[in-house]
Amino acid sequence: MRTGNLSLNIALTHLTGRLKPTITATLGVALGVAFYIAMTAMMEGFQGYFIQKIIDVSPHIEMKDEYRARPVQPLDHLYNRAEGAISLSSIKPKEEIRGIKNADRIVRTTSRMPGLKTAPTLEGQVVFRYGLKDLAATLVGIDPEREKQVTKLARDMVKGTLDDLQAYSGSVILGSELADELNADLGDRVTAISVSGTVKVLKVVGIFHTGIVDLDKTVSYALLKDAQILQNRPNVINAIRFSLDIPDNAVEIARQLENRFGYKTVSWQEANEGIISVFIVQDIVRYATSSAILLVACFGIFNIISTLINEKVRDIAILKSMGFTPADIQRVFLIQGMIIGLVGMILGWGLGYAMSRGLGAIRIDMEAIIATQYLFIVYDPIHYLTGGAACLLAAAFAAWMPARRAAALKPVDIIRGGAG
Amino acid sequence: MTASRPPLIETREVTRILPLEVPVTLVKDISLTVQAGEFVSVTGPSGSGKSSLLYLLGLLDRPTKGEVLVNGQPTGPLSDVALCDLRLRKLGFVFQFHFLLAEFTVRENVMVPMHKLGVLSLRQRTERAESLLGSIGLADHLDKYPSQLSGGQRQRVAVARALANEPEVILADEPTGNLDTKNSEVVQDILRSLVDAGNTSVIMVTHDPALAAHADRNIHLVDGRIVPTP
Numbered sequence A: 001m002r003t004g005n006l007s008l009n010i011a012l013t014h015l016t017g018r019l020k021p022t023i024t025a026t027l028g029v030a031l032g033v034a035f036y037i038a039m040t041a042m043m044e045g046f047q048g049y050f051i052q053k054i055i056d057v058s059p060h061i062e063m064k065d066e067y068r069a070r071p072v073q074p075l076d077h078l079y080n081r082a083e084g085a086i087s088l089s090s091i092k093p094k095e096e097i098r099g100i101k102n103a104d105r106i107v108r109t110t111s112r113m114p115g116l117k118t119a120p121t122l123e124g125q126v127v128f129r130y131g132l133k134d135l136a137a138t139l140v141g142i143d144p145e146r147e148k149q150v151t152k153l154a155r156d157m158v159k160g161t162l163d164d165l166q167a168y169s170g171s172v173i174l175g176s177e178l179a180d181e182l183n184a185d186l187g188d189r190v191t192a193i194s195v196s197g198t199v200k201v202l203k204v205v206g207i208f209h210t211g212i213v214d215l216d217k218t219v220s221y222a223l224l225k226d227a228q229i230l231q232n233r234p235n236v237i238n239a240i241r242f243s244l245d246i247p248d249n250a251v252e253i254a255r256q257l258e259n260r261f262g263y264k265t266v267s268w269q270e271a272n273e274g275i276i277s278v279f280i281v282q283d284i285v286r287y288a289t290s291s292a293i294l295l296v297a298c299f300g301i302f303n304i305i306s307t308l309i310n311e312k313v314r315d316i317a318i319l320k321s322m323g324f325t326p327a328d329i330q331r332v333f334l335i336q337g338m339i340i341g342l343v344g345m346i347l348g349w350g351l352g353y354a355m356s357r358g359l360g361a362i363r364i365d366m367e368a369i370i371a372t373q374y375l376f377i378v379y380d381p382i383h384y385l386t387g388g389a390a391c392l393l394a395a396a397f398a399a400w401m402p403a404r405r406a407a408a409l410k411p412v413d414i415i416r417g418g419a420g
Numbered sequence B: 001m002t003a004s005r006p007p008l009i010e011t012r013e014v015t016r017i018l019p020l021e022v023p024v025t026l027v028k029d030i031s032l033t034v035q036a037g038e039f040v041s042v043t044g045p046s047g048s049g050k051s052s053l054l055y056l057l058g059l060l061d062r063p064t065k066g067e068v069l070v071n072g073q074p075t076g077p078l079s080d081v082a083l084c085d086l087r088l089r090k091l092g093f094v095f096q097f098h099f100l101l102a103e104f105t106v107r108e109n110v111m112v113p114m115h116k117l118g119v120l121s122l123r124q125r126t127e128r129a130e131s132l133l134g135s136i137g138l139a140d141h142l143d144k145y146p147s148q149l150s151g152g153q154r155q156r157v158a159v160a161r162a163l164a165n166e167p168e169v170i171l172a173d174e175p176t177g178n179l180d181t182k183n184s185e186v187v188q189d190i191l192r193s194l195v196d197a198g199n200t201s202v203i204m205v206t207h208d209p210a211l212a213a214h215a216d217r218n219i220h221l222v223d224g225r226i227v228p229t230p
């Protein structure tokens, strides 16, 4: 095997002369790249799906009838707060009928903002009773027309439609898991008991399924008016839901709304902080594992090139005495590292793709956090490019260290010894 | 040869000391000249510094003191890369051990320096390698690997490789040291005929006075210094 490039020819003869360790090192590199690709495909698939689901099924922003900081107390005004000698604790909140004051005005104002859609709701805890089952759930009172604009609830309906709420007074839509556990189906009449003690019989007119287990298990919808009656809070709105044309802007817009209206306003990112920080940990684990494999592969490359250099000191000496420069010598061994890296990368791409396909074909029937039958796999060229780039960089570095040593070898030292 | 032409290689008061814990003086105060077209032998007892001197003349090593000049040009100020280039264009080495590349055929081994020089085309390189190898009786072994040759044949390939870029001087360090008398004479004759043909000088280290007798001139070393040949 001869090419027109002398350094490449020499590099190739060395590698083909030590085929077994070369193949081992190459497979190590390939495994690192493949593992990174498969892990990334799976984790980003899951994370992406999860975040998309969240963006779809829940409001991008929710304004609640709470304040982030406790209200300023009259005493605080009397004493300098920062260096005050008095600090208040155990402040007992007034038993007000909580709710967002001026909710109508906020809804009207925000409805006029560009890129923003608004839906007022009343959220409260209820217990559903059907047959022998008692199940706690959140009942969200909605205006179906507005809700349609704000969440994809209408799309997630598996039985009945959102409009059926309007058709019957005293009707309810249940999450699929909730309905299953109650053993209630379309047309059944379930009893709802609110915390205020009010009891109301509601007819099941719809069942939704989002795929997010938590929502399907604990959320139900009724007309706003019915919810207000059930909670004994006429005309009260305690949560305003917003959807955005650009969901990624939620953090910033939530902050603006909170500054403007005072009520605690939560973006979807904040609401899902817990799971998103789990994703970050997942990413760290993924990078750490891939890096560890790549590091081992690097040792493989370092090892074989160091071995080759030791075996070929005489070649290095004679080439240098002939007039090869240190850079020429370094190039020979760098090329070897890059060949291993390049072949490993391409094998890794193939293997990573195959592993991704394999993972995508495994049936898992998961019913935790989200309900799915298969893992979500994304095929993104970026994964292949970043994995490949990391692999080539690592290979270059692993080869560069011994190659530098080869370049610095003094031919005289070797020839003196070699002549004996 | 006109008077204005500088010697091919000249050393002025060259001393080489290895900076070890106990410094070792390899050669001391060597001043010599080698003219173009000369066949110079270097003799001396083992450990007298013959190889060390050859490495200095061949620009493989730099003197601790003094100056080595090639074609009248001082080499001290030149960078390592510039020395590499001088070696590539002007010098050819033959060592006691052949140092052939094991994975390259005989023909390819001879082509390596030409490839590095980058003047000839692939076809020209091939032709030149074959004619060089033919002239030293290896025409039948072009596609063999060094391991398939005898010691004498390998050493002849090494000579052919040293000649690849038409060097001005061949530096040989006991090129026949590993060879029997017959092969030794073959290599010796090749070197002699090169000088006789005109274009190349030879500096050859040997401990064999009989071989040294073939040279035009002898340099005798004892303890790193030039002394009169006994």
Ligand SMILES: Nc1ncnc2c1ncn2[C@@H]1O[C@H](COP(=O)(O)OP(=O)(O)OP(=O)(O)O)[C@@H](O)[C@H]1O
Pocket (backbone or CB within 6 Å): A416, B018, B020, B024, B025, B026, B044, B045, B046, B047, B048, B049, B050, B051, B052, B053, B207
């Ligand atoms: N790396 C070294 N460390 C210590 N001493 C050295 C080293 N290299 C060479 N020497 C010493 O320098 C002296 C000259 O060595 P050199 O190889 O030039 O001798 P030589 O004349 O070529 O000998 P030979 O005929 O055995 O090849 C010797 O005494 C040798 O022991």
Ligand SMILES: [Mg+2]
Pocket (backbone or CB within 6 Å): B050, B051, B052, B173
């Ligand atoms: Mg010697």
